[in-house]
Amino acid sequence: MKTGHVPLTHLLLVFILFLLIYRSSQQNEPQICKQCSGTLQNDSFVGQFCFSYAGRIEGRCCLGNETRGRQRITGVDLSNCNLTHVDNLQDASAALIIDLSSNANVNVSDSAFEGFRNLSYLILPADIACPGGNSSWDRVEIREGKHFCEGQRNMCNQPGKMSADCPEYSRCDPYGPGFFECNCADNYHGYKCLREGKFPVFQVFGSLGASTFVLSLLLWFTQRRKAKSL
Structure with missing residues (x-):
């Protein structure tokens, strides 16, 4: 049976592992x-x-x-x-x-x-x-x-609070002592919850993502042409 010293690289890897675990635990502490x-x-x-x-x-x-x-x-x-x-x-x-x-x-x-x-x-x-x-x-x-x-x-249970401060087609939700927030009721969205129907997530973010991709590709192509001309 052969014995020998632990390679320095192994010790370094173990040290880095313990350091990462320690930093992770420190970050999780409130x-x-x-x-x-x-x-x-x-x-x-x-x-x-x-x-x-x-x-x-x-x-x-x-x-x-x-x-x-x-x-x-x-x-x-x-x-x-x-x-x-x-x-x-x-x-x-x-x-x-x-x-x-x-x-x-x-x-x-x-x-x-x-x-x-x-x-x-x-x-x-x-x-x-x-x-x-x-x-x-x-x-x-x-x-x-x-x-x-x-x-x-619950501030939303205060008399007249909902009708006075939250728009139609919205609901009042408590948000801490003295605070409340107005959230759109089901099937409503947009400014003051005036738009009926579900928010078009795929249409909005799909179009935004496609526009961003095209713009990035255009900028990359433009910069590449400039670099070649230098």
Whole structure:
């Protein structure tokens, strides 16, 4: 039986493989979970929620089941993080609970929670109003120096909202606290949902693809002729 040293090329390939695996795992980790130092505490609001829903703790997040190959963030605790502004939380747009309390000088953007359809519990510093106003929540109260916003209301169920802001042949869909969006009803599309019938996907994108191909071919032929004449 012969023995010998492992070839350097094999070691290099193994190193590159481990590096790729590590970078892939780092990219899959939600950045918002590492925005604050420390880990989610079991006795915190989000920690108790995570325990009751049998979630998995990663950094300052509670993770649920995977969705399309990515971990679904169900809870985020960014309390006591010395945050100065909050304007992008889209990594946690599927969250059910978010805690931003104990950040004395934080400024929360009005659009920070746009698209957060599932958000049911939001905890803010006492001087920060609930997004969308009190009418966007079932219960709003201040206690223990925190502003609690509980039970997000469906803005489409507000009296007169659908008829006033969504065009005919469209439906109103909730889009976060204080937000809604108008989507065309079935069998309608186009500007203000005025076109009846299904959107002609193949005709539109087929023509666009053919035009792009012809234009690219023409440019290639023109450049080739110029290159030959030089």
